[in-house]
Amino acid sequence: MMRQKPRSALRRLAVAGALAVAIGLAPRAGRAACAHWRKIDIGVAVTPPNVVHTVPYIAQALGMFTKYCIKPHIIQFDGGDSPAAVAAVTQGTAISMLSEVPIERGMHAKLIWGMVPVMPMSYYVSAGIKTAADLKGKRLSAAGGGVGGLNWLIGRAVLQSAGLTVHDATFIASTTAGRLPGLVAGQVDGVVLHPEDGYLAHKANPGLHPLVKLSKLLPDWQFNSYGASDAFIAKHFKLLRDTVAAMMDAARAIYTEPAKVIPIMVKATGKPRAAVEFAWKEETGDCIWAVNTGLDPKRIEWTHRYDITNHDAPAGKALAFRQIVDTRLVAAALAEAGGPVSIHGCHS
Numbered sequence: 001m002m003r004q005k006p007r008s009a010l011r012r013l014a015v016a017g018a019l020a021v022a023i024g025l026a027p028r029a030g031r032a033a034c035a036h037w038r039k040i041d042i043g044v045a046v047t048p049p050n051v052v053h054t055v056p057y058i059a060q061a062l063g064m065f066t067k068y069c070i071k072p073h074i075i076q077f078d079g080g081d082s083p084a085a086v087a088a089v090t091q092g093t094a095i096s097m098l099s100e101v102p103i104e105r106g107m108h109a110k111l112i113w114g115m116v117p118v119m120p121m122s123y124y125v126s127a128g129i130k131t132a133a134d135l136k137g138k139r140l141s142a143a144g145g146g147v148g149g150l151n152w153l154i155g156r157a158v159l160q161s162a163g164l165t166v167h168d169a170t171f172i173a174s175t176t177a178g179r180l181p182g183l184v185a186g187q188v189d190g191v192v193l194h195p196e197d198g199y200l201a202h203k204a205n206p207g208l209h210p211l212v213k214l215s216k217l218l219p220d221w222q223f224n225s226y227g228a229s230d231a232f233i234a235k236h237f238k239l240l241r242d243t244v245a246a247m248m249d250a251a252r253a254i255y256t257e258p259a260k261v262i263p264i265m266v267k268a269t270g271k272p273r274a275a276v277e278f279a280w281k282e283e284t285g286d287c288i289w290a291v292n293t294g295l296d297p298k299r300i301e302w303t304h305r306y307d308i309t310n311h312d313a314p315a316g317k318a319l320a321f322r323q324i325v326d327t328r329l330v331a332a333a334l335a336e337a338g339g340p341v342s343i344h345g346c347h348s
Contacts, residue, residue: 037070038239039073040071040072040095040239040243041074042072042243043074043077043088044056044075044077044096044097045077046176047077047176048268048269049076049269050197050269050279051265051271052120052283053097054269055250055251056247057264058250058253058254058265059072059249060072067249068242069242070242075088075096078176081145082145086107089227089229090229092235095228096226096227098111098225098226098227099225100307103324104317104324105313107229108231109227109228109230110227110233110326112228112233112326112330112333113244113248113293113330114226114299114348115224115225115294116224116288116289116294119218120194121194123155123190123193124210125209126189127207128207129189129211132159132164133163135159135164135168136168136169138170139187139188139189140189141190142172142174143178143179143182146171150192151192153312154217161217172187184208190211193210196269196271196276196279198210218306220303220306221302222302225295228326241333241336242333245334245336248334249337252291252343254280255284255289255291284344284346287347291347292347292348293330293333294348300325304318305318
């Protein structure tokens with residue numbers, strides 16, 4: 001875990017110019033004008049995206065993709081491992097958020113960048129629920145994928161922390177966009193919310209509150225990673241290398257250029273600026289975005305073992321780190337982005 005106390009926005013802005021040069025936010029010297037443009041489809045995990053998912057939008061708006069002669073087409077999916085997202089990656093028509101689970105189940109793909117390795121969300125619950133044990137008999141969200149989707153998986157983990165199982169609660173499926181309205185309207189009693197949505201939930205109903213921060217509940221779980229099919233990697237290695245490098249540049253800009261990135265986040269998410277600023281402060285303070293590869297072997301291997309223990313991955317078929325992550329592509333993208341950096345103590 002790479003964390004630190006939040007730094008002030010003013011101090012971040014004071015060092016932004018120097019860091020921009022150091023980490024490659026300025027145009028690379030000697031890069032020629034684009035002789036031709038390369039196109040790529042980039043998926044984001046949620047419709048509309050949460051603040052954590054806005055990295056491709058930032059890279060597009062601030063010219064990081066242009067620097068690499070890339071014209072991206074950003075696609076919104078309803079869940080990182082949704083059927084549509086997995087199909088797009090499998091067929092090689094896009095890169096997108098991908099967990100290790102489809103790979104564990106035999107998908108010919110690899111993780112290529114751990115954009116958000118640490119979970120930024122909290123499990124929000126209705127008034128009167130004080131402990132995980134109080135969730136027994138309650139209605140919990142299964143938004144964005146139903147059984148096996150993120151909300152279902154996290155709900156299961158929260159229940160397990162109190163010695164309960166998924167059979168001790170009722171899971172209600174909905175779209176990811178229905179998470180916040182469902183909790184506010186009392187349709188569910190527990191749901192995973194990102195910081196900006198937690199801010200809005202508490203504002204709408206002060207009785208709604210976080211039961212547990214997920215980085216505390218599952219501190220070693222790998223969260224959001226980008227993945228690509230093996231065939232796509234083999235055919236378009238340099239394009240993927242440069243795409244990941246551009247997004248690394250954007251992730252680094254999130255920490256150093258808040259005046260530029262926050263308006264982009266507001267536009268992409270459609271959320272009020274106050275909620276987005278709250279999320280930016282929370283998430284940069286917790287080193288949520290990866291400024292390097294975001295793919296730590298220990299974290300990946302722990303998550304893989306966790307999947308096997310919970311029967312999400314086949315038992316007796318443990319995979320090595322290199323079978324889950326394309327280490328060659330990850331190393332090439334990091335080198336293209338200027339090599340490893342540490343920004344305000346964040347160095348995942």
